[in-house]
Amino acid sequence: MTDLISARWIFPVDTDPIENGTIEIQDGLITAVHSRSIPEARNLGNVAILPALINPHVHLEFSDLKEPISPSLPFTDWIRSVIRFRNQENRSIPEAIQKGSLESSQSGSALLGEIVTTDFLDESYTGTTAVESVSKILFREIIGLQPDQHHDCLSLATDFLEHSIFQTENHLSSGISPHAPYSVHWDLYEDLTSLAERKHVPLAIHLAETRSELELLTSQTGEFRKMLEDFGIWFESLFRKNQKPMDYLKQLEKVENALVIHGNYLDDDELNFLASHSNMTLVYCPRTHSYFQHDSHPWKEVINRGGRVALGTDGKSSNPDLELWKEVQFLSRLKHSYSANNLLKLVTLNPAIALGKENEWGSLSVGKKARFFFVKLPDSGSSEIDSLLFHQENEVFPEPGC
Ligand SMILES: [Zn+2]
Structure with a gap:
């Protein structure tokens, strides 16, 4: 059966916005996008x-957190608090994950790059329609700084990629996430990037998030060293000397899809390198970035140099909610010269490409999934869609009937 929906504005995203267009849908896929309104279509009115x-x-x-974990500064104090929170015994991680899936779907996110630390995949990611309506790339997080953890960590990652859930559940696929340079030994990082290359899966790493991370990599001093000493896991040759985020970026050249999370303190050469590699995406989490009071983020530098940027929420450990729309609204209020359509790419097409799912997701084009996000536009006389789309008061909804 063919379904037709029309509205005041349609944003295919990979082409210019269409005023008074119609989308044709069959069996859950987009079969046509018309640049005119068709009388038989269900007309949603003043909606994008x-x-x-x-x-x-x-x-x-x-x-399951009601507010972000504090203190946000210094960063290693935040990490210590996160570890304490993770070690609480009275929490159900599968329940928290299901809650987060629901919050994501209700706020319009239909595909997630999710960092996984649990072994309970079935309980966490399957079982209810609401949870399964959100597709996910599950990135197994690997933390292993000690040389004697190398073998077990590599096995954990390898076994995860072969988990049967990825054969039985269409809405799930796999990836790997070496957590960060300060929590994964260099040798293990090299092997994990090789594994991602061999298995053709995406890889995500938190990189150049803080100045203290750079200090640890270059001179093995600062708050990270203190934290590792306190944990009793520091020894002199734990890190190679004089390393930079560039060393970590170069390893990503061989990976099909690499997500560089944060990249707050990448230098000019590193931004150029990232921007010139089409397999790499810089993931900027605007409200999390603001929570940690970082220097201004280099997202515009990457876009202006022809690179790819996508926006993420990060977790509720550093963000008040999982509403991606609020991230792009946040960005729309910063000083920039991008059109609404170009900002939308940061939460649709670019993350789809980053996750290797652009054949199915990310734009309204023929053959892609008929999964939408609706924005009720203000009833002003203005037809300036660029200035209307991201209004704070606009009502948004993930289903046309809402
Ligand atoms: Zn993160």
Whole structure:
């Protein structure tokens, strides 16, 4: 059966916005996008139809938090608090994950790049329609700084990629996430990037997130060293000397899809390198970035140099909610010269490409999934869609009937 929906605005995203267009849908796929309104179509009125949002970086395990974990500074104090929170015994991680899936779907995200630390995949990611309506790339997080953890960590990653759930559940696929340079030994990092290359899966790493991470890599001093000493896991040759985020970026050249999470303190050469590699995406989490009070983020530099940027929410351990639309609204209020359509790419097409799912997701084009996000536009006389789309008061909804 063919379904027709029309509205005041349609944003295919990969082409210019269409005023008074119609989308044709059959069996859950888009079969045509018409640049005119068709009388038989269900007309949604003064609404913009966008592709469903795609959140490339989230940690659903923290979705039971009511507010971000504090203190946010210094960063290693935040990490210590996160570890304490993770070790609480009275929490159900599968329940937190299911809660986060629901919050994501209700706020319009239909595909997530989810960082996984649990072994309970079935309980966490299957079982209810609401949870399964959100497709996910599950990135197994690997933390292993000690040389004697190398073998077990590599086995964990390899076994995860072969988990039967990825054969039985269409809405799930796999990836790997070496957590960060300060929590994964260099030798293990090299092997994990090789594994991602061999298995053709995406890889995500938190990189150049803080100045203290750079200090640890270059001179093995600062708050990270202190934290590792306190944990009793520091020894002199734990890190190679004089390393930079560039060393980590170069390893990513061989990976099909690499997500560089944060990249707050990448230098000019590193931004150029990232921007000139089409397999790499810089993932910027605007409200999390603001929570940690970082220097201004280099997202515009990457776009202006021809690179790819996508927006993520990160987890509720550093963000008040999982509403990706609020991230792009946040960005729309910063100083920039991008059109609404170009900002929309950061939450639709770019994360789809980053996750290797652009054949199915990320734009309203023929053959892609008929999954949408709707924005009710203000009833002003203005037809300036660029200035209307991201209004704070606009009502948004993931289903046309809402
Ligand atoms: Zn993260």
